Amino acid sequence: MVDVREPAFDVEHVLGDVRDAATVLRALGGVDAVCHLAAKVGLGVDVDDLPDYADVNVRGTAAVLATMARQLVLRLVLASSMVVYGEGTGRCEQHGRVVPGARSPADLDSGRFEAPCPACGRSLVPDLMTEQAALDPRNGYAASKVGQEQFAASWARAAGGTACALRFPNVYAPGMPRDTPYAGVAAIFRSELRSGRAPRVFEDGGQRRDFVHVRDVASATVAALEQHESGFVAVNVGSGTPRTVGELAAALALATGGPRPVVTGEYRLGDVRHITADSSLLRERFGWRPTVTFADGLAELAP
Numbered sequence: 677m678v679d680v681r682e683p684a685f686d687v688e689h690v691l692g693d694v695r696d697a698a699t700v701l702r703a704l705g706g707v708d709a710v711c712h713l714a715a716k717v718g719l720g721v722d723v724d725d726l727p728d729y730a731d732v733n734v735r736g737t738a739a740v741l742a743t744m745a746r747q748l749v750l751r752l753v754l755a756s757s758m759v760v761y762g763e764g765t766g767r768c769e770q771h772g773r774v775v776p777g778a779r780s781p782a783d784l785d786s787g788r789f790e791a792p793c794p795a796c797g798r799s800l801v802p803d804l805m806t807e808q809a810a811l812d813p814r815n816g817y818a819a820s821k822v823g824q825e826q827f828a829a830s831w832a833r834a835a836g837g838t839a840c841a842l843r844f845p846n847v848y849a850p851g852m853p854r855d856t857p858y859a860g861v862a863a864i865f866r867s868e869l870r871s872g873r874a875p876r877v878f879e880d881g882g883q884r885r886d887f888v889h890v891r892d893v894a895s896a897t898v899a900a901l902e903q904h905e906s907g908f909v910a911v912n913v914g915s916g917t918p919r920t921v922g923e924l925a926a927a928l929a930l931a932t933g934g935p936r937p938v939v940t941g942e943y944r945l946g947d948v949r950h951i952t953a954d955s956s957l958l959r960e961r962f963g964w965r966p967t968v969t970f971a972d973g974l975a976e977l978a979p
Contacts, residue, residue: 688705690702690703693736694712694714694732694736694737694739694740695731695732695735695736695739696739697739697743700739700740700743701743701747704743704744704747704749707749708749708751709749709751709752709753709901710740710744710749710751710752710753711752711753711755711897711901712737712740712752712753712754712755713755714732714736715732715733715736715755715820715821715824716728716729716732716733716817716820717817718817723816725816726816729816729817729819729820730816730820730823732820733817733820733821733823733824734820734823734824734827737754737823737824737827737828738827741827741828741831741835742831744831744835744837745831745834745835745837750835750836750837750838751837751838751901752828752831752832752837752838752839752840753839753840753841753842753897753900753901753904754824754825754828754839754840754841754842755841755842755844755897756821756824756825756841756842756843756844756910757817757818757821757843757844758805758843758844758845758886758912758914758951758952758953759813759814759815759817759818759821759948759951760811760812760813760818760821760822760825760843761805761809761810761811761812761951762811762812762813762814762818762948763775763776763778763779763791763812763814763948763949763950763951764776764802764803764805764809764812764948764950764951764952765803765805765809766791766793766800766801766802766803766950767800767801767803768793768795768796768798768800768801769798770793770795770796770798771793771795771796773803774793774794774795774800775794775810775812776791776792776793776794776800776949777791777792777793777794777797778791778814779791779792779945779949781945784879784943784945787880787941789879789880789882789883789943789949790949791948791949791950802884802918802949802950802952804918804952804953804954805912805951805952805953805954806912806954806956806957807843807910807911807912807957814946814948815946824841825841825910828841828908829908832907832908833907833908838904838905838906838907839904839907839908839909840900840901840904840908840909840910840911841908841909841910841911842893842896842897842900842910842911842913842958843910843911843912843913843953844888844893844913845885845886845887845888845912845913845914845915845951845952845953846860846861846862846885846886846887846888847860847888847889847890847893848860848862848863848887848888848889848890848973848977849889849890849891849976849977850976850977861885861921861924862887862924862928862977865924865925865928865929865937866928866932866977866978869928869929869932869934869935870932870934872934872935873935874929874934874935874936874937874938875925875928875929875934875937875938876937876938876940876942877921877922877925877937877938877939877940878921878940878941878942878943878944878947879921879939879941879942879943879947879949880922880939880941881920881921881922881923881925881937881939882920882921882922883920883921883922883947883949883950884918884919884920884949884950884951884952885918885919885920885921885924885950885951885952886914886915886916886917886918886919886951886952886953887915887919887924887970887973888913888914888915888966889966889968889973889976891967891968892913892915892966892967892968893913895964895967896913896958896962896964899958899962899963899964900958900962903961903962903963904961904962909961911955911957911958911961911962912953912954912955912957912958913953913955913958914952914953914954914955914966915955915966915970916955916966917970918950918952919970922937922939924974925937927970927971927974928974928977928978931974931975931977931978932978
């Protein structure tokens with residue numbers, strides 16, 4: 677959907693579907709750059725969701741890009757995601773840096789949550805991912821984000837446009853709703869604590885993530901929009917300080933005075949174990965730095 681709420685300055689608010697050419701054409705009137713943040717998100721329920729991911733995310737992006745080319749709007753920032761890397765890379769005692777093997781239901785059922793080395797089966801030590809890591813999407817949403825990036829790269833070459841895909845990690849913010857597909861784990865935990873319930877943490881709570889405040893995401897978007905000069909590039913956005921999901925739940929519980937988290941051992945097969953970014957390329961290229969600390973961000977989220 678194209679849905680921009682009224683800010684403090686004068687803009688036109690257009691509500692519509694990114695797959696609708698007339699809506700997109702109207703939204704592009706008088707602009708010289710696009711921040712494309714629209715997408716169907718989440719893991720989905722089952723394979724029946726795959727057509728929607730392809731239609732909304734990939735076809736919708738293609739429709740926006742085609743209209744941009746016709747209107748000679750040639751600057752784009754695209755919201756991508758760290759999920760494009762799948763399990764990313766890990767380090768094995770024996771085999772060094774490797775691409776993790778798939779986590780099987782049998783392993784997850786038995787509480788073996790770390791991704792295995794594909795050569796020897798040993799549990800891997802998680803690694804920060806650079807943009808040179810291979811793309812390995814492991815659910816429909818992740819595959820659709822790869823598709824969006826590839827269409828943006830194709831558009832940039834064919835139309836002579838400038839496109840920057842920002843691979844976002846776990847974004848959180850005050851006011852993020854709990855009962856929508858857009859709710860991240862931080863919003864879910866906060867909602868449970870506000871209701872007097874203990875946060876329920878999947879697996880063993882050791883999943884590493886990079887939690888980035890929405891203000892830092894916004895500043896990264898502006899930096900990319902203003903400074904990326906030519907062709908297509910994909911860059912990671914990250915705080916540089918990985919945290920575990922268990923740490924997040926415990927910190928929120930402490931900040932709110934709520935009950936301590938419960939580690940359930942439950943899992944979702946489409947989840948990845950660790951997903952953390954090396955964002956040095958973004959920092960070097962655009963001079964971007966995160967400004968909201970984990971503690972300050974949680975203090976805003978906790979009330």
